[in-house]
Amino acid sequence: MAKIELKQPIVxxxxxxxxxxxxxxxxxxxxxxxxxxxxxxxELREAGIIYKVYKNTMMNFAFKGTDFEALAPYLEGPxxxxxxxxxxxxxARVICKFAxxxxxxxxxxGIVEGIAYDAEGIANIAKIPSREELLSKxxxxxxxxxxxxxxVMNQLxxxxxxxxxxxxxxxxxxxxxxxxxAAE
Numbered sequence: 001m002a003k004i005e006l007k008q009p010i011v012x013x014x015x016x017x018x019x020x021x022x023x024x025x026x027x028x029x030x031x032x033x034x035x036x037x038x039x040x041x042x043e044l045r046e047a048g049i050i051y052k053v054y055k056n057t058m059m060n061f062a063f064k065g066t067d068f069e070a071l072a073p074y075l076e077g078p079x080x081x082x083x084x085x086x087x088x089x090x091x092a093r094v095i096c097k098f099a100x101x102x103x104x105x106x107x108x109x110g111i112v113e114g115i116a117y118d119a120e121g122i123a124n125i126a127k128i129p130s131r132e133e134l135l136s137k138x139x140x141x142x143x144x145x146x147x148x149x150x151x152v153m154n155q156l157x158x159x160x161x162x163x164x165x166x167x168x169x170x171x172x173x174x175x176x177x178x179x180x181x182a183a184e
Contacts, residue, residue, distance in 0.1 A: 010055075014058060023090070025110035026074045027081075028079065029104075043094050044095075048090065049083065050082070090130065095107060106119070
């Protein structure tokens, strides 16, 4: 079997992973202990991220002609790739959080939703909350006025119901007595 026939399935595997990817992050994993690498792989897997070590030439062939071709300059030295097709910020978030515990893990660069970023850009993207966090904050802010309204209505009901509400409304709507100018 020729060498190219052996390499083709690997290039096709990488291409299949990046086909629907929202983000791809390249890292240099040199210096990680086996225990650290195992923990990193577990955290990425739990977040639904594909994390693999491929040869740079294989990734280069797979990236050619795609949005991820901008990653070619980062394909030097040992490289691992983290790919997510569901949450665009998840690989950056998980890897940057893990890099705080394991400083040997170095982010090289990445592409998030079609835009190339260097290591600093990926670190900034890692600060963006997940989609679920953003949705919960949105719903929380929408729920606050409704909860306040419900509390006010409950207090009115406890004070005497509609009669008390009508009295307070009529008291507010009555015009204040006009002041007459003092005679000089």
